[in-house]
Amino acid sequence: MKKERQFSRHWSILGLGILTLSMVQARIIHVSPDGAATGDGSAGAPLASVQSALDRAQAGDVVLLAPGVYTEIVTTARGGSPEAPLVIDGQGKAVLWSLTLAHPYVHVQNLTLSGMTNRYRALLYFERGAHYCVASNNVIDPAFTRDVYAVSWRGPATKPFGADAASYNLLISNVIRRSIGNPMVTVMGDGNVIYGNRLLDGAVVDFFRLFGRSNIIAANLCSNNFPLPGVNNHPDFIQTFGNNGHGSMGHVIDGNWVIGVWSGQLTQLSSDRLSDVIRDWTFRNNVFIDIALQASCTIPEVKYFNNLFLRCNTTNGGHALNFGSRGYDISNAPPGSLVAGLEYVVRTNGSGDGTGYIVYEGRPYRAGERFVANAEREYVAVGDAVVWLRLYDSAHGALVFNNVFIDCGDARTNVGWYGFATNLVNVAADYNFVAKSGFKPVRIDPQMRSVGDPRGWDWVSMYWWEPHGINGGDPGFVDLAAWRFELMPESPLVGAGTNLSKWFQTDALGRRRAGVWDIGPYAAVTTTRPVPPSGLRIVK
Known part of the structure; x- marks a missing residue:
């Protein structure tokens, strides 16, 4: 519930800035490739430089970029306020090399960030102090330029956490594409929301690297993370680690679709001896399809609730989720x-x-x-x-409930769901659905020991057992071939989950779950699957 309240508070704060923008009498500062250094920023005498416009801009102003390419690496000179954010608007036709947000309450929208070749720089960079900013409807495109980052944050001055790292920002409805060998989005700070973006076509990348506290990664599409010879990186959907000294805890990964991490892992979560400040992640309502390798976890208190895993870890041929020690x-x-x-x-x-x-x-x-x-x-x-x-x-305290595992691992029937090292404590897994090719059941532990059983559980033969899980059979999706994972009313997954309302209350579409829960990211639809009519004849 605490994270739900933080999420709502964050949106209300950001929404206030967006809604009140129209109430503020904004000055428009015009910029054009055909402008002049001597211009006054009016429509008739635009400036030629985006940086010059930012140097002049005050709270409530709009820096309006005319169509064209601006070969500049710029930084905000000041920010806005909750009632009067400073706005940078590319109108959908302006291209800027790079933008650093160094102040609070700045909105950047409708802009393409691309063209910079400076190594180890980011196209969109959140400097310390850049709180309550919004980046929306932008295209962020490194264009496969080596050592150029798409979106990145500067870490706090103190470790593991610090209030100066950019916090309570919103990245929404952006297209982030064509990164090579680097993370597409690296997040620091607290309470940031990365929502509804498309992360596309990365060559050996991490879609996300996540640090800070209570950040939310939600409703994003991450697709086509492909191998490229000669690029030395360890690709993942999402990664964190502690060897940089930064903490990473309390995050929610919710309602994302991740499709095609062709040579990398679903996750790499390790703490490098900082398990007191790298812990407590929740993955819920996500869809993971065609992830070459497993989700590796050696940090405590990681939870997987109501996710769907289709063809994950088919390269190594083991389990989709692995919890252990390092x-x-x-x-x-x-x-x-x-x-x-x-x-x-x-x-x-x-x-x-x-x-x-x-x-x-x-x-x-x-x-x-x-x-x-x-x-x-x-x-x-x-x-x-x-x-x-x-x-x-160690991944103590890991929980796996209400998930769907289909065709994960290789063809063996003793792999393809989750593995827990037997030294772990306070762990549990139940109410999950597992099936192999053709919805076949998997091999059952003859001693019927589930994860968390005081007698121990099967770690060697890797046989499956859950007191309330479902082993094989048609899960009853609307259309599996079309990736329509909503449940038909007659699905055996309907009402077969456990109530997790102490952690969250909605499915992947935001529909409230109540009472007895369904298994998987999508609750049941209200209509039955159509049945073709019988007894028809052709009339000529």
């Missing part, structure tokens, strides 16, 4: 410093031939071997061996 060698642990109950790993320091080893409690351990310390704090190092403390990030 180890990190933290620091050298000299003799006498071992702590009981912690894990250590033997490494070599490079000063010898790599054959060194240690002896701990009478047993030798060579490079790469791990051990858990007991009460004994001492060990004996031989040759170039050293001991490092190893800590883990």
Whole structure:
């Protein structure tokens, strides 16, 4: 409920700026490729430079760009206010190289950002302090230029979080396309909403990299993330990590369609030992189709609710979702410093031939071997061996409910849904639908152990079991071939889910779920599937 309130508050604040724009007496500053530096910005004497117009613009002004190409890299000189945002309008026909929003309450709309070739710069950049801005109906197109970012944020001055990072911004109804080797959208800050955009045709990209707190990625179409030889990147639909020191928590990924990540993962969520500030993501009401690899998760409290997975992880042939642990060698642990109950790993320091080893409690351990310390704090190092403390990030608290898994993994019937490492705690998965080719059932764990069972669950054979799940059979979509995933009234998925209203209340179309929930992102339609009439004859 907290995230729902944040979402509503954010929209009401942004909506206030949009609605009151017409109430403010705006000055229009005209810019044209045919303008002059000596112009006054009037319709009859336009300026030639977008930057000159921004330098003059005050709260409530509209910088109106005439059709043409502006080969400028510009930055706002000041912002607007809640009652009088500063507006930059490209009228659907202006092209600008790059725009940095460095102030609050700026609206940029109907503009194409493209043409810049400066390496490691973004076409649309949110500088610190650029709060409550709106970017709508723009085309953001790096045109496959290497090392040019489409949309990016500057991180906060303090880590892991900071109030100066651009927050409470709205990106809506933009087309973001043709990135290569870089994230299409990198988000920092808090309470930003990325809604209803189309992210198209990325070459080995992350569609999103997400940091900050309580950001919402909703109702976007992400399509065609394709491989390209010679481009060194790890493509994903969405990624976060902690090795930059930034936190990432409390996000909602809702109602997106992700189609065709042809050589990458659905997610890569890792915390790099920052699991206290990288945690608590919710994926709900999304549709994932043709994602080559799995969703990898080693951060805590990740939830998958009412999503649909079709042909995911067919390249590796395993599960669509994987929850586990990731180890990190933290620091050298000299003799006498071992702590009981912690894990250590033997490494070599490079000063010898790599054959060194240690002896701990009478047993030798060579490079790469791990051990858990007991009460004994001492060990004996031989040759170039050293001991490092190893800590883990783990996907504790993961929940998977009300999802649909169809034809994921390879042809085997013991893969294609989710895998949970058995060291995880406070995890659960139930009320999901699974099926393989032709809606065939998958292999069932003969001991009927579901994820979270105190006895443990099947991690080796990877057989499936859920007390309330549905194994195989026609799910009863309106039209699977046409990707019409609404449920017909007679679908076995209708009323077969569990009520998740403590987290959210709507389906992918915003329709309120109540009482007994359906499985999948779309609630049932109210009409039955048409049945062809019988007994007809041709009359000539």
